[in-house]
Amino acid sequence: xxxxxxxxxxxxxxxxxxxxxxxxxxxxxxxxxxxxxxxxxxxxxxxxxxxxxxxxxxxxxxxxxxxxxxxxxxxxxxxxxxxxxxxxxxxxxxxxxxxxxxxxxxxxxxxxxxxxxxxxxxxxxxxxxxxxxxxxxxxxxxxxxxxxxxxxxxxxxxxxxxxxxxxxxxxxxxxxxxxxxxxxxxxxxxxxxxxxxxxxxxxxxxxxxxxxxxxxxxx
Numbered sequence: 001x002x003x004x005x006x007x008x009x010x011x012x013x014x015x016x017x018x019x020x021x022x023x024x025x026x027x028x029x030x031x032x033x034x035x036x037x038x039x040x041x042x043x044x045x046x047x048x049x050x051x052x053x054x055x056x057x058x059x060x061x062x063x064x065x066x067x068x069x070x071x072x073x074x075x076x077x078x079x080x081x082x083x084x085x086x087x088x089x090x091x092x093x094x095x096x097x098x099x100x101x102x103x104x105x106x107x108x109x110x111x112x113x114x115x116x117x118x119x120x121x122x123x124x125x126x127x128x129x130x131x132x133x134x135x136x137x138x139x140x141x142x143x144x145x146x147x148x149x150x151x152x153x154x155x156x157x158x159x160x161x162x163x164x165x166x167x168x169x170x171x172x173x174x175x176x177x178x179x180x181x182x183x184x185x186x187x188x189x190x191x192x193x194x195x196x197x198x199x200x201x202x203x204x205x206x207x208x209x210x211x212x213x214x215x216x217x218x219x
Contacts, residue, residue, distance in 0.1 A: 039155040047158035048149035052141055054162065065132060068192070069125045072200075073117050080204050081113050087210035088217065097217045105217035112216050116209070124203040131195040144187035148180050 088105055091097045097105070105112065149158060202208075 041150060043155045044150040044153070044158060045146055047155060047162065048146045049142060051149060051158065051161055052138075052145055064188075065129060068196070069128070072121050072124065076121070076200065076204055077113065077117060080116065080209060081109065083204065083206055083209045084109055084112060084116075084213050087206065087213045091210065091214050091217070096214050101217040105213055108216070112213060116212055120203050120208075124199055127199045128196050131199065132192065135191060135195070140187050140191055141184065144184045145180060148176075148183040152176055152179070 085106070088097075088102045092099055092102045149161075153161065
C-alpha cells in the first residue's frame with residue numbers, strides 16, 4: 001500500500017500546474033504596503049500562496065484519489081490471496097472445515113478472491129474518500145510548497161510566475177519543478193498513507209478473510 005500510494009502521489013504531483021497563464025492584472029494582485037518593489041518574506045509568502053491558488057489543485061487532488069483507488073486491486077490482491085490460503089490451512093487445523101472443503105475452496109480461490117475484492121474494495125474506497133475529504137489538502141500544499149517558492153524566488157520573479165509566459169523565469173520554474181515535487185511528495189504521502197493504512201488493514205484483516213473463506217468453503 002505504501003509503495004502504491006507513493007507512486008500515485010508522485011506521478012500526479014508532477015501534473016500540478018505551477019502557475020496559470022492569466023495575466024497579473026487579471027488576478028487583482030494588490031501591491032505590497034512597502035511599495036511595488038518590496039521583497040520581504042511576507043510579500044514572497046503572499047505571492048507564493050496566490051501561485052498555488054491559481055493552480056488547478058482541486059482537479060489534481062481528485063485525479064490523485066482516483067489513481068490510488070484504481071491501484072487497490074493490484075496492491076491488495078496478492079496479499080489477500082496469500083491470506084486466504086493461510087486461512088484455509090488454519091481452518092482445517094482448527095477443524096472449522098474438512099480437508100475436502102478446503103480442497104474445493106482452494107480450487108475456487110481465484111473466484112473467491114475476485115468476489116472478495118469486488119465486495120470489499122468499494123467499501124474501502126468509500127472509507128478512504130471520506131477520510132481524505134476531511135483533510136485540509138490546501139493547507140498541506142501551502143505548508144509544503146510555500147517555503148519552496150519563498151526560498152527559491154524573489155518577489156519580482158514570483159509576480160512573473162503568476163503571469164506565466166514563455167520567458168526565462170518560466171524556464172526557471174520548469175527546472176525547479178522536480179524540487180517542488182520533492183517538497184510536496186513527503187507531505188502528501190505522509191497524510192494519505194496515514195489515513196489509508198488503518199482502513200486497508202481493516203479491509204484485509206486475517207479474521208475477516210478467514211471468516212469469508214470458511215463460509216465460502218462450507219457452501
